[in-house]
Amino acid sequence: MWTFFHKLASPPHFYRLAKTLIPWFAVPGYLLLVYGTYAGLFLAPPDYQQGDAFRIIYVHVPAAYLSMMAYMILAVAGGIGLIWRMKLAHAVAASAAPIGASFTFLALATGSIWGRPMWGTWWEWTDPRLMSELILLFLYFGYMALRGAIDDTAKADKASAVLALVGAVNVPIIHFSVEWWSSLHQGPTLVREGGPAMDTAMLYPLLAMIFGFTFVFGAMLLRRIRTEVLHRERRTRWVKDLVLAD
Amino acid sequence: MDKLAMGGYGVYVWSCFGLTLAIVIVNEWRARHRHRIELRDIEVRIKAMEARQ
Amino acid sequence: MTVGNVTTPGLIAGLLGTAQRDLLLVWKRPGDVLNPLFFFAMVCTLFPLAVGPSVEQLEFAGPGVLWVAALLAMLLSLNSLFLSDFEDGSLEQLLLSPQPLVLLALGKTFAHWLTSGLPLVILSPLLAVAFRMPGETIGVLMATLALGTISLSLLGSVGAALTVGLHRGTALLSLLTLPLAMPVLIFGARTVSLAASGDLYSMGIYALAAYAVGALSLAPFATAAALRISNE
Numbered sequence: 144m145w146t147f148f149h150k151l152a153s154p155p156h157f158y159r160l161a162k163t164l165i166p167w168f169a170v171p172g173y174l175l176l177v178y179g180t181y182a183g184l185f186l187a188p189p190d191y192q193q194g195d196a197f198r199i200i201y202v203h204v205p206a207a208y209l210s211m212m213a214y215m216i217l218a219v220a221g222g223i224g225l226i227w228r229m230k231l232a233h234a235v236a237a238s239a240a241p242i243g244a245s246f247t248f249l250a251l252a253t254g255s256i257w258g259r260p261m262w263g264t265w266w267e268w269t270d271p272r273l274m275s276e277l278i279l280l281f282l283y284f285g286y287m288a289l290r291g292a293i294d295d296t297a298k299a300d301k302a303s304a305v306l307a308l309v310g311a312v313n314v315p316i317i318h319f320s321v322e323w324w325s326s327l328h329q330g331p332t333l334v335r336e337g338g339p340a341m342d343t344a345m346l347y348p349l350l351a352m353i354f355g356f357t358f359v360f361g362a363m364l365l366r367r368i369r370t371e372v373l374h375r376e377r378r379t380r381w382v383k384d385l386v387l388a389d
Numbered sequence: 390m391d392k393l394a395m396g397g398y399g400v401y402v403w404s405c406f407g408l409t410l411a412i413v414i415v416n417e418w419r420a421r422h423r424h425r426i427e428l429r430d431i432e433v434r435i436k437a438m439e440a441r442q
Numbered sequence: 443m444t445v446g447n448v449t450t451p452g453l454i455a456g457l458l459g460t461a462q463r464d465l466l467l468v469w470k471r472p473g474d475v476l477n478p479l480f481f482f483a484m485v486c487t488l489f490p491l492a493v494g495p496s497v498e499q500l501e502f503a504g505p506g507v508l509w510v511a512a513l514l515a516m517l518l519s520l521n522s523l524f525l526s527d528f529e530d531g532s533l534e535q536l537l538l539s540p541q542p543l544v545l546l547a548l549g550k551t552f553a554h555w556l557t558s559g560l561p562l563v564i565l566s567p568l569l570a571v572a573f574r575m576p577g578e579t580i581g582v583l584m585a586t587l588a589l590g591t592i593s594l595s596l597l598g599s600v601g602a603a604l605t606v607g608l609h610r611g612t613a614l615l616s617l618l619t620l621p622l623a624m625p626v627l628i629f630g631a632r633t634v635s636l637a638a639s640g641d642l643y644s645m646g647i648y649a650l651a652a653y654a655v656g657a658l659s660l661a662p663f664a665t666a667a668a669l670r671i672s673n674e
Contacts, residue, residue, distance in 0.1 A: 176413075180406065184406070185392060194396045194398060195396040195397075195399075195402060196395070196398040196402065198402050199401065199402055202408075206409070225667075245412050245415070246412070249408065249412050252405075253405045253408065256408075260398055260401050278621050281617075281621035282621050282622075285617045288614055288618075289614060289618060292608050292611075293608065295674075297674075298672075298674055301674075302604050302668065302671050302672065305664055305668050305671065306600075306618060308664070309597075309622065309661075309664050310621075310622065312660065313625070316625045316653065317621075317624060320628040320629060320649070321628065323629075323645075323649070363416050363417065363420055366421070370420070370424040370427050373428070373431070377430075382431060383431075386431050386432050387432075389428075
């Protein structure tokens with residue numbers, strides 16, 4: 144078991160493994176996205192209240208879900224890197240941050256565009272989810288700024304891991320506090336919780352989009368980790384051999 | 390054509406999907422581009438070191 | 443209780459010793475305490491100047507303005523929490539001391555709260571009166587500020603420890619700490635608003651107290667880890 148982990152964590156091995164893994168994530172991911180987009184836009188029936196505007200759910204919800212998942216990956220990888228001094232885990236955390244931030248931005252932008260026809264405003268302050276998402280984006284900015292401000296890679300890894308862990312502990316509290324804050328003014332929300340069960344014709348495309356985006360995220364993450372590993376190992380023998388072999 | 394208008398919400402729906410496509414493309418492109426740059430930088434450094442020897 | 447070869451009285455002495463040393467340093471440089479206080483008072487003055495002097499608006503905006511100003515003043519004072527110790531090398535001495543670093547970090551954070559959080563709590567009624575806050579609400583304001591500034595000192599000590607010794611650390615410190623501080627701001631300011639409008643506000647006080655307890659038990663460990671990393 145442990146030898147497996149040690150082998151997995153060895154940079155040259157992971158570098159090769161990631162290359163073979165990427166198509167296994169990318170191909171099913173993009174196929175699911177193509178199906179989900181087509182079915183979501185054309186096959187699913189319009190919502191009885193929101194009409195065709197509800198179709199934004201097919202990009203908004205996966206983006207919001209990925210934004211949270213990427214932050215969790217960031218924090219867990221940072222924690223593993225701190226506790227077991229595993230360099231690969233820090234490379235994972237460093238790679239997850241920009242992708243996570245871009246999906247957080249996407250969740251905010253699509254939420255805002257969706258809000259325009261539904262609420263009549265681009266930004267509805269009483270929606271707790273959009274507010275949490277905005278604070279999450281600030282957390283990503285802080286994380287990336289701290290990484291960028293420290294020149295020494297090992298030091299940047301550890302410092303940003305501490306920040307990510309503190310942030311991860313705070314994320315549920317932020318969510319709770321924003322929910323409480325907005326509950327004082329009864330406001331409308333985009334995604335209803337505990338509402339009428341979704342029709343399967345609406346639900347299947349959503350599931351396809353969520354799984355599709357997860358796989359595509361995996362492929363993007365693996366690609367970035369490869370670059371990160373290469374950069375961190377640029378002075379080693381195996382990288383030299385690898386580059387000269389091409 | 391009727392379907393593309395999305396019951397009057399076409400602008401909102403299509404801009405959301407378009408933005409999503411753009412973000413996916415930018416992410417994929419950035420990842421590939423950075424990898425190429427990294428490989429090239431390492432190669433340049435190795436060549437420079439060999440030239441010095 | 444024994445940690446390493448230091449006994450319990452030794453541990454407490456270490457915590458109080460660090461706090462006492464920091465308080466003594468502040469006594470010699472009172473500007474470190476006074477500047478954030480002046481800043482707090484000035485930000486509170488800016489809002490009526492920008493929004494207009496109508497009493498209704500002031501009553502409405504008061505809790506939020508006082509809380510945002512307090513948060514910014516806390517941020518301002520955080521920058522110097524570890525900076526002078528880092529520059530004169532006494533931070534390295536702390537890291538080498540036989541005392542557990544967690545307690546020393548807690549001692550420094552405690553001194554920071556005494557010199558920046560507590561003065562804000564004491565000054566706040568003066569500004570609250572200017573915002574036409576009724577007496578009972580001022581009590582709630584002071585309670586939320588007391589609990590909230592404890593959390594902010596603890597949370598901020600993590601950020602200060604992470605950014606100590608970095609170029610442009612001040613801007614970075616705000617960028618790191620502000621999003622984390624938002625729950626404290628929400629609970630603090632909303633609780634005072636609820637109290638001002640005569641609604642039930644106990645929930646906010648409980649949330650602030652729970653946050654402070656949580657921060658007290660977790661943040662010193664993060665601060666200690668961050669100090670070790672920053673001094674590598």
